[in-house]
Amino acid sequence: MKTAVYPGVFDPPTLGHLEIIKRAAGICDKLVVAISESTNKRKTAFSIDERKKMLDILIKDMDHVELVSFSGLVVDCALELKADFLIRGLRSGVDFDYEIQMASANAMMTGIQTIFLVSSPQYTHLSSTLIREIAACGGPLQGFVPDSIVEYVRRKN
Numbered sequence: 001m002k003t004a005v006y007p008g009v010f011d012p013p014t015l016g017h018l019e020i021i022k023r024a025a026g027i028c029d030k031l032v033v034a035i036s037e038s039t040n041k042r043k044t045a046f047s048i049d050e051r052k053k054m055l056d057i058l059i060k061d062m063d064h065v066e067l068v069s070f071s072g073l074v075v076d077c078a079l080e081l082k083a084d085f086l087i088r089g090l091r092s093g094v095d096f097d098y099e100i101q102m103a104s105a106n107a108m109m110t111g112i113q114t115i116f117l118v119s120s121p122q123y124t125h126l127s128s129t130l131i132r133e134i135a136a137c138g139g140p141l142q143g144f145v146p147d148s149i150v151e152y153v154r155r156k157n
């Protein structure tokens with residue numbers, strides 16, 4: 001039985017994240033979406049409870065997909081979950097440069113491998129920052145975040 005961990009900050013989750021979750025669920029027996037409680041980039045706009053709630057909505061009908069939150073290193077979370085590999089999405093070469101460093105460091109620390117899934121073209125322009133900006137200015141969120149959480153993201157701003 002193969003367990004995969006898909007870590008992220010998900011501040012908020014995007015249609016691109018959802019695509020990766022669905023595709024990742026198809027290549028493992030159990031997928032754990034692991035929400036990083038904090039980010040080293042900045043303070044998150046959505047609290048950990050809010051991000052959990054949104055992801056709960058997104059995975060509620062998915063078999064063998066679970067949700068956890070973690071603080072600290074991704075590899076410690078993966079070890080605790082006895083994960084066989086990590087999943088990360090790649091949108092562009094910019095992601096690749098950052099991801100390759102992280103995947104190499106994670107493999108050095110624990111031997112865990114990272115499997116990269118390349119985003120479909122319609123999602124490569126999406127980012128949580130962009131979505132927060134659109135929401136803050138009252139712009140339309142359809143096509144950026146899953147319909148089931150549009151109102152949630154809008155209400156927050």
Ligand code: COA
Pocket residue numbers: 007008009010011014015016017020036038039040072073074075089090091101102103105106119123126127128129130
């Ligand atoms: N579609 C659309 N957007 C995507 C995406 C996809 N498939 N994949 C990533 N993104 C975007 C997100 O929207 C987000 O945008 P933003 O920068 O504008 O907010 C950005 O890419 C990255 O988000 P995400 O994938 O949620 O997480 P992250 O790269 O910020 O965090 C962690 C990755 C979880 C591994 C990291 O933050 C963490 O918690 N690390 C803990 C410490 C650790 O172990 N570090 C590694 C040491 S080697």
